[in-house]
Structures are given as C-alpha cells and as structure tokens.
Amino acid sequence: MSDRTIDRVAAATPPPVARKIRGLSDRAIAWIFVAPTIFLLLAINIFPLIWTIRLSFTNYRANRLTREPEFIGLRNYERILTDSDIWLNMQATAHFLFWTIFFQVLIGFTLAWLINKKFKGNDLWTTIIVLPMMLSPAVVGNFWKFLYQPQIGLFNYIVSFFTGKDPSSFEMLGQVNLAPWSIVIVDTWMWTPFVMLICLAGLRSIPDYIYEAAEIDRASKLRQFFTITIPMVLPFLMLAVLFRGIENFKMFDLVVQLTGGGPGSVTELTSINLKREAFEKWRTGYASAYAIILFVTVFGLASIYVKALNKVKER
Amino acid sequence: MSYSKLAAASAIAIAATGVASTAQAEDLTLCWAAWDPANALVELSKEFEAQSGHTMNFEFVPWPNFADRMLNELNSGGKLCDLLIGDSQWIGGGAENGHYVKLNDFFDAEGISMDDFAPATVYAYSTWPKGTPNYYALPAMGDANGWFYRKDWFARDDIKAAYKEATGQDLREPQSQKEMLQIAQFFQGREIDGKTVYGAAIFTERGSEGITMGVTSALYPWGFKYENTPGSYDMAGAVNSPEAVEALEFYKEFYETATPPGYTNSYMGESLDAFKSGQVAMAMNWFAFFPGLYADPATGGDKIDFFVNPPQNIAASTLGGQGISVVSYSDKQDAALEYIKWFAQPDVQAKWWELGGYSAHNSVLQDPGFVDSQPFAGDFLEAMDGVQDFWQEPAYAELLLAMQKRIHDYVVADQGTAQEALDKLIEDWTEVFEDEGKL
Numbered sequence: 001m002s003d004r005t006i007d008r009v010a011a012a013t014p015p016p017v018a019r020k021i022r023g024l025s026d027r028a029i030a031w032i033f034v035a036p037t038i039f040l041l042l043a044i045n046i047f048p049l050i051w052t053i054r055l056s057f058t059n060y061r062a063n064r065l066t067r068e069p070e071f072i073g074l075r076n077y078e079r080i081l082t083d084s085d086i087w088l089n090m091q092a093t094a095h096f097l098f099w100t101i102f103f104q105v106l107i108g109f110t111l112a113w114l115i116n117k118k119f120k121g122n123d124l125w126t127t128i129i130v131l132p133m134m135l136s137p138a139v140v141g142n143f144w145k146f147l148y149q150p151q152i153g154l155f156n157y158i159v160s161f162f163t164g165k166d167p168s169s170f171e172m173l174g175q176v177n178l179a180p181w182s183i184v185i186v187d188t189w190m191w192t193p194f195v196m197l198i199c200l201a202g203l204r205s206i207p208d209y210i211y212e213a214a215e216i217d218r219a220s221k222l223r224q225f226f227t228i229t230i231p232m233v234l235p236f237l238m239l240a241v242l243f244r245g246i247e248n249f250k251m252f253d254l255v256v257q258l259t260g261g262g263p264g265s266v267t268e269l270t271s272i273n274l275k276r277e278a279f280e281k282w283r284t285g286y287a288s289a290y291a292i293i294l295f296v297t298v299f300g301l302a303s304i305y306v307k308a309l310n311k312v313k314e315r
Numbered sequence: 316m317s318y319s320k321l322a323a324a325s326a327i328a329i330a331a332t333g334v335a336s337t338a339q340a341e342d343l344t345l346c347w348a349a350w351d352p353a354n355a356l357v358e359l360s361k362e363f364e365a366q367s368g369h370t371m372n373f374e375f376v377p378w379p380n381f382a383d384r385m386l387n388e389l390n391s392g393g394k395l396c397d398l399l400i401g402d403s404q405w406i407g408g409g410a411e412n413g414h415y416v417k418l419n420d421f422f423d424a425e426g427i428s429m430d431d432f433a434p435a436t437v438y439a440y441s442t443w444p445k446g447t448p449n450y451y452a453l454p455a456m457g458d459a460n461g462w463f464y465r466k467d468w469f470a471r472d473d474i475k476a477a478y479k480e481a482t483g484q485d486l487r488e489p490q491s492q493k494e495m496l497q498i499a500q501f502f503q504g505r506e507i508d509g510k511t512v513y514g515a516a517i518f519t520e521r522g523s524e525g526i527t528m529g530v531t532s533a534l535y536p537w538g539f540k541y542e543n544t545p546g547s548y549d550m551a552g553a554v555n556s557p558e559a560v561e562a563l564e565f566y567k568e569f570y571e572t573a574t575p576p577g578y579t580n581s582y583m584g585e586s587l588d589a590f591k592s593g594q595v596a597m598a599m600n601w602f603a604f605f606p607g608l609y610a611d612p613a614t615g616g617d618k619i620d621f622f623v624n625p626p627q628n629i630a631a632s633t634l635g636g637q638g639i640s641v642v643s644y645s646d647k648q649d650a651a652l653e654y655i656k657w658f659a660q661p662d663v664q665a666k667w668w669e670l671g672g673y674s675a676h677n678s679v680l681q682d683p684g685f686v687d688s689q690p691f692a693g694d695f696l697e698a699m700d701g702v703q704d705f706w707q708e709p710a711y712a713e714l715l716l717a718m719q720k721r722i723h724d725y726v727v728a729d730q731g732t733a734q735e736a737l738d739k740l741i742e743d744w745t746e747v748f749e750d751e752g753k754l
Binding site: 059062063064065066085148149150151168171173174176256259260261262263264265266276279280281282283 | 383386387390392408412413520521522575576577578579580709712713716720723724725727728729730750
C-alpha cells in the first residue's frame with residue numbers, strides 16, 4: 001500500500017469523493033486543509049489590521065455614516081504623539097505594567113518555591129492559591145471595590161489594625177497617590193497564581209540529579225539556588241513575564257470596574273483611553289492611529305523580548 | 316325583530332373584526348434607561364396594548380451603560396428599538412445623523428400641537444436645530460436635578476439649636492448654594508442617634524455624565540454660559556468666566572468638605588444609597604427618583620422633603636429628562652407613531668403623572684391641583700422654569716467626555732486650578748468644534 005498522504009486521505013474517504021481527490025498532489029491537498037484557516041486569519045486578523053491602518057490616515061467617524069471621510073495624512077499620529085494627556089495615560093500604563101509584573105514575579109516565584117517543597121496539604125494550598133485566577137475580572141473588580149470602601153471595607157480595617165490609622169482617613173480608589181497602587185494590588189492578587197504555576201512547572205522540570213551532583217560537589221543551598229534553580233527556571237519566568245506583560249498592556253475590565261480610570265485620569269490606562277476615543281467619542285480615524293501606535297509598541301517590545309528569551313533558552 | 320337586531324350586531328361585529336385584522340398587530344420595542352419611571356411606563360403602556368392590539372416590549376438599560384448601548388445601536392442602524400426615549404443631548408445627533416424620524420408632518424396630520432407641552436421641554440427634548448420648529452421627539456419625561464433632605468433631622472430641636480449656635484442662622488431649606496454648603500458642612504461628621512452622618516451626596520462619577528451633571532448644578536446658578544452669543548461657539552470668557560471659576564471652586568469645596576468618605580465616583584445610585592442608608596442629611600438627584608424616595612418606608616414619608624436646586628446669582632437647574640422618538644431604522648414606524656399619538660393624549664399624560672412619570676403636558680402641569688398632588692410637584696414646576704442643558708450638538712459625547720475629564724481632574728483628583736480646568740475645557744471643545752467644521 002502506498003504511503004503517500006493523498007492515498008491515505010483517499011482511503012479514508014467515500015469512493016466517489018476519493019476518486020476526485022486521488023488526482024490531487026500532496027501540496028494541493030495540504031492547501032485544501034490549510035485554506036479555511038488562512039481565510040479566517042486573513043478575514044479576522046489581517047484585513048482588519050490593514051483597514052485600521054488605512055482609517056488611521058483619515059478623519060473617519062463611525063457614527064457619521066453620511067459624512068465622507070477625508071484623507072488627513074499623519075495628522076492623527078501627530079496629534080496623539082504630541083498630546084500630553086496621552087503621555088500621562090502611557091505613564092499610568094507603564095507604572096501599572098512594571099509594578100504588577102515586579103510583584104507577581106517576586107511573590108509568584110516565592111510561592112512556587114514554597115509549594116515545590118514536599119509538605120502535608122501541598123495540593124490543597126495550591127488549589128487555594130490559584131482560586132483568584134479563576135474568577136472573572138469584573139467580579140474581582142466589584143469585590144475589591146467593597147474591600148477598599150473607606151467606611152466598611154475590610155482592606156482599610158486591616159491597614160488600620162496594623163498602622164493605627166483611622167480606616168476612613170484614606171481612600172484607596174479615591175486618592176490620587178493611592179489609586180494607581182490599588183489597581184496594582186488587585187491585579188497582583190489575581191494573577192500571581194498564574195506566575196506561580198508557570199514557575200512551579202519550571203521548578204519541577206529541574207532533574208533531581210543536578211542537585212545531587214551539586215551536593216556531592218559540596219555546593220551550598222544558596223549556591224545551588226543561584227547557579228541551578230534560577231538559571232533553569234529563568235526561561236519559564238521570562239515566559240510568564242511575556243504573558244503578563246501583553247495581558248496587562250491591554251488591561252481594561254478590572255480597572256474599569258475598580259476606578260473607571262479615575263480619580264481624574266490617574267488610572268486611565270491606554271486601553272481605557274482608546275475605548276473612550278473609539279466608542280464613546282467615535283473618533284474612529286484617530287482611535288485607529290492610536291491603536292496602531294500601541295500595536296507597534298507592543299509588537300516591537302515583544303519581539304525584542306522574545307529574542308532575549310531565545311538567547312536565554314540557548315544557554 | 317330581535318333576530319334582525321342580532322343579525323345587524325353580528326354584521327357590525329364581523330365588520331369590526333375585519334377592520335381590526337387589516338391593521339396589523341405589531342410587536343413594538345421601546346428602549347429606555349432602567350429606572351423607576353420605566354416601570355411606570357410599562358404599567359401605563361398596558362392601556363395602549365389593550366386599545367391598539369399591538370404588543371409592547373421593553374429594553375431598559377442601566378444608566379451608566381445607557382448612552383453607550385443605545386448610541387451604538389443607532390450608529391449601527393440597528394432595529395432593536397422602534398421607539399427610543401433618548402437623552403435630551405442626543406437630539407442633535409439623532410436628527411443630523413438620520414437616526415430619528417422627523418415628526419412635523421405626523422404632528423400636523425394628527426393634530427398634536429407642541430403648544431400643549433411646556434416650552435422648556437419642547438425646546439430641550441424635541442427641537443433641532445435648537446428652538447426651530449423641527450421636531451424629532453415628543454416630550455416624554457420632564458426632569459431636572461433637584462435636592463432632598465432629612466426633614467426629621469432638620470426639625471429636631473437639638474440639631475436646630477446646634478446649627479444656630481454654629482452659624483447664627485436658623486436651620487431651614489437652603490435658599491442659596493452657599494447656604495446649602497454651610498448646612499452640609501454642619502452635618503459633616505456629626506453624630507446623630509449614635510451614628511456618624513455626612514453633609515450631602517453629590518454627583519462625582521467619572522465614566523459617563525455624572526460629575527458634569529453635578530457641577531452644572533452649581534455652574535448654572537452662578538450664571539455659567541456655554542457661549543457669549545448663542546450659536547457662535549465663542550466660549551472664551553463665558554465658559555471660563557470669573558463666575559464659572561467661583562462655581563467650580565465651590566463644587567470642589569463641597570466635595571472636599573461635605574460629602575461622605577470614598578465618594579469619588581458616585582452618581583444616581585450612590586446618591587440614593589447614601590440617603591436611604593441614613594448616611595447623609597441632603598442629596599442631589601433627578602426628580603424622576605422623588606416618587607420612589609417619598610414612598611420609601613425607611614427614609615420617605617414624613618422623614619423626607621424636597622427642594623429645587625438653590626439659586627446663587629440666578630435661579631437655575633440642570634435639565635434631565637427625555638423625549639420619545641421613532642427610530643428611523645424601525646420597520647414598524649406606523650405602529651410606533653400610533654404609540655406616540657396615544658401617549659400625547661391629555662388623559663394618558665395625566666395617568667402618566669399619577670403612576671410616577673413626569674408629564675410635560677400643559678394640561679397636567681397647569682392643572683390647579685398639580686402643585687399639591689405630590690410634595691415635590693411644586694419644586695418640579697419651579698425647576699422646569701429655570702432649566703439649562705448641556706450642549707446638544709451631534710458631537711455631544713466628545714464635548715461631555717472632555718468636561719468629565721477636566722472637571723474630575725480638578726474636583727476629585729485635585730490637579731491644577733479651576734481656572735486651568737476651564738481653560739483646558741475650552742481648548743478641548745474648540746478642537747471638537749473645529750473638527751466639526753463649526754469653527
């Protein structure tokens with residue numbers, strides 16, 4: 001029996017159809033299988049991207065169907081890049097990104113390291129720790145809104161218990177200096193388990209014999225940690241950072257539920273601002289340019305990061 | 316003889332059935348915000364269903380999402396709504412973008428006169444361009460931003476004496492904005508029946524329209540104007556006038572010194588909650604909620620009273636309320652127009668008011684018994700005499716979001732000065748009008 005793909009496909013197909021496809025080459029049949037996916041990819045990803053690029057050079061508004069869009073060149077890009085309010089949104093996003101990733105990696109790795117130790121109730125603790133990640137961001141947002149409530153919120157009472165401050169003397173969601181941290185805390189609470197799981201996978205992938213060899217060489221625990229554990233978990237950790245970075249760059253629901261971008265605009269991340277421009281102000285052309293700028297930023301940063309990740313893996 | 320009568324009656328009945336069956340019964344969908352008056356409208360519309368044979372369905376969206384949801388629906392040419400009770404500020408976009416059916420010919424044909432409705436409501440809810448006799452809606456729900464307070468607290472001798480001692484004045488319904496702030500500051504942090512209470516619940520919401528509706532309740536009484544000359548879009552000197560700056564500083568002071576802790580993103584729901592939970596002495600909210608507040612068993616009845624937005628330099632209130640429009644994308648426009656014709660009838664308008672809706676029909680408002688019909692009816696009439704509305708331009712959403720940002724940045728986030736906030740607002744609005752080709 002022939003081992004050609006076409007023959008195997010024909011054998012598994014009803015006779016009338018088999019006769020038709022038996023005349024096709026392997027390459028043709030491969031294209032037939034791949035074509036629907038390519039079509040969907042083009043229709044859902046590539047075409048909208050090209051269309052968005054085109055719209056970004058116009059003053060098109062999706063709520064003014066009767067008004068003919070005009071080509072305005074780079075004006076949208078110029079307005080965005082010279083708008084000080086947008087730079088403030090970028091700063092708010094950078095603050096959120098940096099600190100959430102920092103805390104999630106720090107706490108996530110520590111938790112993974114602890115969970116990786118064999119102790120009684122290990123599985124139960126793992127399940128409890130990953131619970132926040134299973135909740136809907138909208139639910140988490142509302143839930144924490146109550147916790148942060150200055151008069152009845154548990155969070156303020158806990159802080160008050162440890163610091164002696166009056167619980168209603170500070171407002172996590174309402175004060176300019178605290179609100180950016182309030183969203184960092186909630187995102188860290190929710191997504192640290194994700195980082196922990198990835199780190200745990202990394203820790204468990206390290207073969208025991210490497211540690212045994214190090215023990216024989218009389219390497220200290222600290223030395224083992226820095227020369228075996230960290231380097232071997234690093235690719236996993238970098239992957240977690242990549243996932244969380246991309247996710248948090250487009251963070252929307254959690255922050256909208258918690259602060260709505262306020263107070264003022266101090267927690268108005270770029271995704272919230274973009275949504276307002278596109279679907280509340282209906283400046284479609286402007287919002288398209290904004291989206292392209294964000295896309296290029298994320299794509300560029302992610303590309304550099306992936307290259308670094310590959311280098312770490314090769315080591 | 317009796318047989319012939321029976322035959323005649325049967326013939327009439329058959330004929331009537333035939334006539335009724337030629338007018339097709341439709342399933343109409345009316346879209347509005349999800350709030351107390353919407354429930355009253357469901358009750359009222361049962362009469363229309365019985366009379367017309369049409370079935371009424373309702374799509375009610377919570378206020379914070381109402382504009383987003385409905386404007387998306389209109390912009391996409393959606394057929395979800397046959398009738399829409401849209402916010403007053405949408406009228407410009409509804410008319411210019413072809414979302415609403417122009418109703419002039421229909422009104423003429425059916426003998427519906429706009430002179431039968433309160434002029435302020437016709438101007439605000441129905442006309443575009445503003446003030447011209449081009450009608451895109453029938454005034455459906457008159458509304459304005461008003462105030463309510465704990466009448467039982469205000470009546471207590473110990474509280475009255477403490478207020479007199481603190482201010483040298485009698486505790487009463489505030490007669491000016493500044494007196495209202497003074498009363499709110501007096502209640503702020505006070506112990507009443509062993510519980511700490513606060514001054515007042517005001518609007519500070521950032522996401523939709525909340526803080527703009529709240530701050531305009533201070534700006535308008537100070538004499539704030541959007542333009543120096545109506546229709547000219549010349550805003551410098553009007554929007555950032557010394558009076559406007561003073562009013563904005565006043566609202567910030569109110570927020571900082573007389574509202575409950577954590578009141579940074581609050582609108583209608585939060586105001587109602589704060590009052591009903593006995594947290595505040597006074598609260599601002601739309602008149603639409605007043606029937607429900609009065610009926611509340613815990614804080615309604617003889618514990619509550621109402622007052623119109625106090626004057627400062629002039630008497631003025633922020634306009635709420637909506638007109639009812641026929642959506643141009645609807646396939647059931649005839650049936651929808653039938654609903655409007657039915658709704659415009661004086662007896663239906665009277666029942667609308669009875670059920671908790673705010674009729675704008677003169678036959679209701681000018682009825683000698685109207686003022687005494689509800690404890691807030693007189694205040695409502697007074698408020699509607701001095702209402703002012705936000706821009707109703709097709710680009711209203713952009714204008715509104717700019718104001719939300721600038722005001723919230725200043726009042727809640729404490730960034731910059733009132734003068735800077737209003738100057739930046741003019742820059743934002745100028746950019747919008749330039750994009751619109753109006754400047």
